Amino acid sequence: MKWNPDECDCSVAYTLAIVGGKWKWLIIYKLWNNGIQRYGELKRNIPHITHKMLSQQLKELELEKLISRNEYHQIPPKVEYALTEKGVSLIPILQLMSQWGDDNKPDIESK
Amino acid sequence: MKWNPDECDCSVAYTLAIVGGKWKWLIIYKLWNNGIQRYGELKRNIPHITHKMLSQQLKELELEKLISRNEYHQIPPKVEYALTEKGVSLIPILQLMSQWGDDNKPDIESK
DNA sequence: CGGAATCCAAAAAGATACTG
DNA sequence: CAGTATCTTTTTGGATTCCG
Numbered sequence: 001m002k003w004n005p006d007e008c009d010c011s012v013a014y015t016l017a018i019v020g021g022k023w024k025w026l027i028i029y030k031l032w033n034n035g036i037q038r039y040g041e042l043k044r045n046i047p048h049i050t051h052k053m054l055s056q057q058l059k060e061l062e063l064e065k066l067i068s069r070n071e072y073h074q075i076p077p078k079v080e081y082a083l084t085e086k087g088v089s090l091i092p093i094l095q096l097m098s099q100w101g102d103d104n105k106p107d108i109e110s111k
Numbered sequence: 112m113k114w115n116p117d118e119c120d121c122s123v124a125y126t127l128a129i130v131g132g133k134w135k136w137l138i139i140y141k142l143w144n145n146g147i148q149r150y151g152e153l154k155r156n157i158p159h160i161t162h163k164m165l166s167q168q169l170k171e172l173e174l175e176k177l178i179s180r181n182e183y184h185q186i187p188p189k190v191e192y193a194l195t196e197k198g199v200s201l202i203p204i205l206q207l208m209s210q211w212g213d214d215n216k217p218d219i220e221s222k
Numbered sequence: 223c224g225g226a227a228t229c230c231a232a233a234a235a236g237a238t239a240c241t242g
Numbered sequence: 243c244a245g246t247a248t249c250t251t252t253t254t255g256g257a258t259t260c261c262g
């Protein structure tokens with residue numbers, strides 16, 4: 001399932017190679033919705049994600065320049081994450097996904 | 112990584128639970144670009160996908176009503192796949208993904 | 223030709239413990 | 243608190259074979 005982004009024939013495949021998996025989309029979306037957040041906040045805002053997955057995905061997102069990481073050298077440590085401009089450019093896609101999810105959810109319940 | 116769509120708090124997560132993974136997005140996109148296609152055509156149009164993956168994903172997409180399957184009872188068999196209306200409703204998302212991929216691909220080469 | 227089933231290898235993900 | 247490392251389990255994917 002993991003491709004090399006460079007050998008992707010079509011642009012959709014390229015995008016999916018960069019933002020592949022479910023967690024990354026979700027992390028980006030939560031960073032957009034709730035703004036700059038610390039590691040712990042982010043974890044609390046994303047149900048079911050494990051410690052390992054979150055830190056791993058955050059590292060990869062940072063490598064792709066989709067998010068930025070700001071570390072305060074304190075005890076106890078404090079690290080804030082934020083979307084970069086490149087990360088923000090993915091938001092329209094996520095808004096459509098959110099819309100589609102709303103429209104197609106089987107249960108219509110007042111949220 | 113596999114969630115139950117029903118227990119997804121947010122709409123983005125719901126969408127990703129339905130259209131999760133990389134192959135599904137790509138299959139839908141290829142069905143849109145090239146129109147109704149037989150199994151073999153589809154396979155040829157999606158680089159790297161294996162027999163097992165394609166048939167597996169097609170079955171799941173059909174269960175979600177995103178694609179339709181039309182079987183001709185002939186020898187040799189012929190089966191055509193097409194997007195449903197629900198499937199087509201995902202196209203705007205894929206167009207944005209395609210756009211984003213174009214904009215962010217490192218190599219600018221005349222395709 | 224389309225696809226189901228099997229077996230096996232590889233990768234992803236969870237739990238847990240440890241560190242600055 | 244944030245992050246790393248290790249170990250184990252689960253999931254995914256590939257190759258192959260058989261069937262309508």
